[in-house]
Amino acid sequence: MSSVSVLVEIKKKQSEAFAMHRAALHSEVESTHQAESLVAKLTGLGLEVLGDYAPVPMFSKKARQDSGAGLAAFALHAATETSESADVSAESVVIACEIDRAKVDELKTKPNVKVWPNSRLTLHSNRSESTCPNCREKMDAEQSDAWRSVFDQARSAGSRVDCRPYRPAASQEEIRDLLGVRRIWQDGFRGQNIIVGILDEGVNGDEYPVVGGFSRPNATQPGSASIRSHGSMCAADILVAAPAAKIYDYPFLGIPDSGGALAMMQAVLNQRQLDGTPQITNNSYGFVGRPSKDRFPDHEVWDIDHPYNRKVAEVVESGCSCFFSAGNCGENCPDGRCHASGIGPEKSIHAANSLQEVITVAAVNSRHERIGYSSQGPGGFASQKPDLSGYSHFFGNFGPGRPAGGSKADFDSGTSAACPVVAGVGALLLNAFRDLTPDELKAVLLEGATELGPPGWDRDTGFGVVNAAVSYTILNRAPVGRATSRSRR
Incomplete structure (x- = not known):
């Protein structure tokens, strides 16, 4: 049996x-x-x-x-x-x-x-090479539609799909200019005293400021991952806006299933009980399909009471803001790993990535064009998802002269990159305004976002693209009050 x-x-x-x-x-x-x-x-x-x-x-x-x-x-x-x-x-x-x-x-x-x-997960590196090439074949056929993946560089479904946003990558300095972070830095805030927990496959601690995380005998230790790891890319992208922030490394993707994710979120809570850190978590992973609701009503995608969904809510209740990538299953040019059940509007943002409590991040390029694979709302739990967009397709960890190296065709990408960019902006604002609650941080990020479509929320880019300078100005001009209508959904 x-x-x-x-x-x-x-x-x-x-x-x-x-x-x-x-x-x-x-x-x-x-x-x-x-x-x-x-x-x-x-x-x-x-x-x-x-x-x-x-x-x-x-x-x-x-x-x-x-x-x-x-x-x-x-x-x-x-x-x-x-x-x-x-x-x-x-x-x-x-x-x-x-x-x-x-x-x-x-x-x-x-x-x-x-x-x-x-639920089983699958891990893919930024090079689109699986560490478990036969995982999909070995997977329980009944659960294959719920196959997970980190949201790294999307693979086009073919020439028939319009992926015009695949422009040449931008530089890290261009992204900083777009975010407007230099004015905040001039006031002495660069993310110092803020720790961001990265739940991923691991971060390279030789290059990035890993100061703790999940540690257990016979497990992957914090800071021991390759410089080409997906988690290292996330670390680089957090530091775009908050170069003085520190990193906790939670390498749960070594145990690629819901139990591993649950354990890492509990590890975050353990640390917060000790000293109130990390103040932020970055979560660049999620499902790439939806199982049958009739057959799997208790799955994370469908049941908000699944332990992992509840654990994420617990972490936010503890005062830690959780940023989640929207996913790479947008209708225009979905990642080749996306299942038909999870592609396009109303299908592609779900499970914990669609919780009201979290900040869900879509992807745009440096020209403010939506990247065609970026997943689209409405969300599975909270309808107005994504919340906002972040920048992707730039030279952060990958590319010429960057820590992981590579050619001009090798760059930080996916909603996996957009999410930590926005998390870094969150760290920067928390450095300047230490008493912000998760609801207040979310509110001011959405209030400061630059709208890219019609006024208000839209299914492709949320309330717009993150703008650190505007959010910082809002906080300086009036007390956060706190939550604006944009964060109450």
Whole structure:
């Protein structure tokens, strides 16, 4: 019989959830002990705990929003630079397991148990070479339509597709001029004292300022990735606007599924409980198709209560702004890996990338043309997605004279590049205005965006392209107040 990987959520209160999770991270023996204790009563199902994952605590809405003793208190801690925040009790715990496919329905009938998909991911480098060339063939056929990919350089579907925005790449200095960051730098703000967490395949710490991140025995260590990694590109693009910002490296794509992403978001929460950092996360990945809603109603794409979607919301509740790339499945020239079920308007922005709480970023080039592969709204959860656009197709990490090298045809691209550009602007504004909440940061980014289409939001570019100078001027002229109509959707 074939087995399937699932996330098993067990409703059971767990006191001092952060201390328990850290203990599990530091010891695979402890991690396995905690997980097996939680599933001990689920006998006769052949349930096998996956040792690569520590059990992940999930928090109630009350615990998330309590500014005195919940996740929301982490933001206050960051602002006051006090000792670590109090631990928080969890209402349930998620364990990554494998189970015989024939036993899944029986597992779903157990009391206080919810079974969620542990969706497989696939990783592609900027060179469009897969580290697992046979992953698609090995994948469960029923879930192949939910195949994930980082949003790196799109491959055209053919000459019939108008990809006119594939202009020659711009320089990093041109992008800085377009963002208007130099005026902010003159006032002494360059992103210092702000840490951005990059959830990706890893960052090269020799070239980029990696000061921490996810670390576990026998796992990829922060800062150890190749200079040609997708995460290194994201680091370079954050530093376009915020050259003094620091980086936390969360290389979850070494475990390419929802359980890995969930674990990295919890690692972000762990750090925020300790010292209120990182203040921002960059997430340049997502789904490239939608599975059948009738057959997979609990999938991340369809169910906002999937643990990963909830965990992202928890991170934002803690005071950390989460930036997500919109995707590369726009109708004009979608990435060749996009499935028909996930191409074009209303189909291509979904799952966590479409949550109301996050900032979803589409891609334009230096001439303010929408790049044809940039995914289009409305979003799957919040309708007005993307929120805004960022610049892509420029020499940041890749290209002549850049850290990773390459020819003029080798440049930072995809909504994967646009997203960290906007995240870098967020870091710059937070450096100048440290008390901004995620809602307020989102509001001022949207208010300051340069409109590229009709007034207001549009499905291709959101509220326009990011403009650091205008957002900074808005903050200087009046108190953020806070959230404008553009952020309430």
